[in-house]
Amino acid sequence: MELVGQWMNAQGKRGRRAGGRDTRATLLAAAREVFTEQGYDAATVRAIAQRAGVDAAMVNHWFGGKDALFSESISLPLNPAEVLGHLIEGDPEQIAERLLYTFLRVWDEAEGGQFVAMIRSVTTHEAALRALREFVVSMLGQLLARLGVDQPELRASLCGAQIIGLGFVRYVARVEPLASAEHETVVTAIALNLQRYFTARLDASSGT
Amino acid sequence: MELVGQWMNAQGKRGRRAGGRDTRATLLAAAREVFTEQGYDAATVRAIAQRAGVDAAMVNHWFGGKDALFSESISLPLNPAEVLGHLIEGDPEQIAERLLYTFLRVWDEAEGGQFVAMIRSVTTHEAALRALREFVVSMLGQLLARLGVDQPELRASLCGAQIIGLGFVRYVARVEPLASAEHETVVTAIALNLQRYFTARLDASSGT
Numbered sequence: 001m002e003l004v005g006q007w008m009n010a011q012g013k014r015g016r017r018a019g020g021r022d023t024r025a026t027l028l029a030a031a032r033e034v035f036t037e038q039g040y041d042a043a044t045v046r047a048i049a050q051r052a053g054v055d056a057a058m059v060n061h062w063f064g065g066k067d068a069l070f071s072e073s074i075s076l077p078l079n080p081a082e083v084l085g086h087l088i089e090g091d092p093e094q095i096a097e098r099l100l101y102t103f104l105r106v107w108d109e110a111e112g113g114q115f116v117a118m119i120r121s122v123t124t125h126e127a128a129l130r131a132l133r134e135f136v137v138s139m140l141g142q143l144l145a146r147l148g149v150d151q152p153e154l155r156a157s158l159c160g161a162q163i164i165g166l167g168f169v170r171y172v173a174r175v176e177p178l179a180s181a182e183h184e185t186v187v188t189a190i191a192l193n194l195q196r197y198f199t200a201r202l203d204a205s206s207g208t
Numbered sequence: 209m210e211l212v213g214q215w216m217n218a219q220g221k222r223g224r225r226a227g228g229r230d231t232r233a234t235l236l237a238a239a240r241e242v243f244t245e246q247g248y249d250a251a252t253v254r255a256i257a258q259r260a261g262v263d264a265a266m267v268n269h270w271f272g273g274k275d276a277l278f279s280e281s282i283s284l285p286l287n288p289a290e291v292l293g294h295l296i297e298g299d300p301e302q303i304a305e306r307l308l309y310t311f312l313r314v315w316d317e318a319e320g321g322q323f324v325a326m327i328r329s330v331t332t333h334e335a336a337l338r339a340l341r342e343f344v345v346s347m348l349g350q351l352l353a354r355l356g357v358d359q360p361e362l363r364a365s366l367c368g369a370q371i372i373g374l375g376f377v378r379y380v381a382r383v384e385p386l387a388s389a390e391h392e393t394v395v396t397a398i399a400l401n402l403q404r405y406f407t408a409r410l411d412a413s414s415g416t
Contacts, residue, residue: 116331123328123380136383157377157386158397164381165373169365172331173372175344178365189366189410193401202397 024062026052031073036117040070040125074118074131084139088146095143096194100187103163108183112171119172136160149199158197166190232270234260239281244325248278248333282326282339292347296354303351304402308395311371316391320379327380344368357407366405374398 030052034043045066049056063069087098107115121128140159144152166186169175178186196202238260242251253274257264271277295306315323329336348367352360374394377383386394404410 119327120331123324129381132381133383136377136381154385154389154393154397157383160381160383161373161377161386161398162370162401163373164376165369165371168372168376169344169369173337173340173344173368175341175365175368177362178369181362185362189362189405190369193370193404196401197397 023052023054023058027054027058027062027069028073031069032114032117035070035073035121036113040121040128043070045069070121070125070128071131074114074121074128084142084146087143092147092199093195094191095147095198097187097191099143099163100166100191100194101183103167104183104186107167107171112167115167115171119168132164144198147199151202154202155197158202159194162190162194162197231260231262231266235262235266235270235277236281239277240322240325243278243281243329244321248329248336251278253277278329278333278336279339282322282329282336292350292354295351300355300407301403302399303355303406305395305399307351307371308374308399308402309391311375312391312394315375315379320375323375323379327376340372344372352406355406359410362410363405366410367402370398370402370405 027048031043031048034048034051037043038047043066045059046056048069049059052058059065059069063072083102087095087102090098118128118132122132123129136156136159137153140156141152144155144159149155166178169178170181170186171179173179181189235256239251239256242256242259245251246255251274253267254264256277257267260266267273267277271280291310295303295310298306326336326340330340331337344364344367345361348364349360352363352367357363374386377386378389378394379387381387389397
């Protein structure tokens with residue numbers, strides 16, 4: 001997990017607030033904050049640029065516009081191909097555990113603001129829905145394809161349901177004790193279930 | 209399940225489109241449709257009454273106003289106490305199966321419109337968040353209390369995460385194959401996992 005954590009920090013935080021050293025990453029971080037606070041429609045390119053401390057023209061330079069910035073800002077702040085590599089390494093029977101620690105670490109930043117922004121957007125903006133589907137179908141689908149299990153599409157949507165449900169209850173509805181539970185408590189409670197969606201027989205009355 | 213189904217039909221559908229025979233239920237059904245289509249802010253009491261084919265004054269008469277109508281319309285169209293009774297009867301090891309069939313039957317009406325409306329509202333309207341928390345904490349909590357298992361609050365939030373995640377992927381994100389899968393396929397794939405949150409040890413590396 002440590003490798004994944006280091007890598008994610010490198011991806012997600014590099015250049016944040018670094019004042020021009022990595023304008024693109026700074027803009028993405030600012031966009032996540034502003035979209036979370038104000039929603040897609042109310043958030044302006046000017047406000048995001050201001051939050052990032054850069055000129056508004058940088059948004060067009062780096063992203064081409066508000067829609068593309070939004071789309072990228074609600075994607076996970078990590079590179080799916082590299083995360084996939086880290087997840088697929090090691091014991092396939094602990095893949096759910098690695099995935100849960102990864103998501104909790106990413107999502108817990110900004111008190112789940114990014115997840116809340118995605119959920120808030122997903123029912124009204126096609127870009128958000130696309131990002132979510134991409135996560136479920138593409139990233140989880142690839143992971144399952146590498147595991148070589150049966151019914152990869154069904155498994156991907158089941159894994160997606162468990163992961164999104166966790167995020168929803170923890171960050172959106174903030175139902176206790178799941179909302180404040182330590183990562184280890186959450187992973188211990190959920191990993192076995194998520195793992196079943198990855199590798200166990202789905203049509204059996206027993207989980208193994 | 210048949211009893212639950214009959215009871216739910218009686219609760220959820222009685223009087224729908226029946227032209228005055230059960231104005232309250234007709235208004236609730238119309239409210240679900242209009243809130244789903246237009247969102248809370250844009251939906252008017254007049255539009256809902258018109259859809260129901262009754263006078264707008266009936267909304268105040270039966271619900272006291274738009275907010276209360278909204279709150280009730282996004283709650284499950286069933287009486288928690290009675291559903292609890294049906295769920296608690298029978299084999300405790302099949303409680304997840306009974307619960308999943310119940311929700312799929314309720315939510316599949318109007319292509320999941322009620323669930324979509326709840327999710328769309330939950331990040332912006334306190335009434336929707338309250339209804340969702342009430343479902344997780346109150347209904348699932350009571351169910352778990354009757355089962356007499358340990359950590360009922362944690363289990364309730366875990367059960368809620370699995371159920372909401374299923375609804376999200378099936379009705380909001382519409383990720384296939386879960387979006388179109390037959391009830392039996394969904395229940396077979398998920399019941400064992402949900403059942404673990406109800407009755408299995410949560411701190412063990414084995415599910416039983």
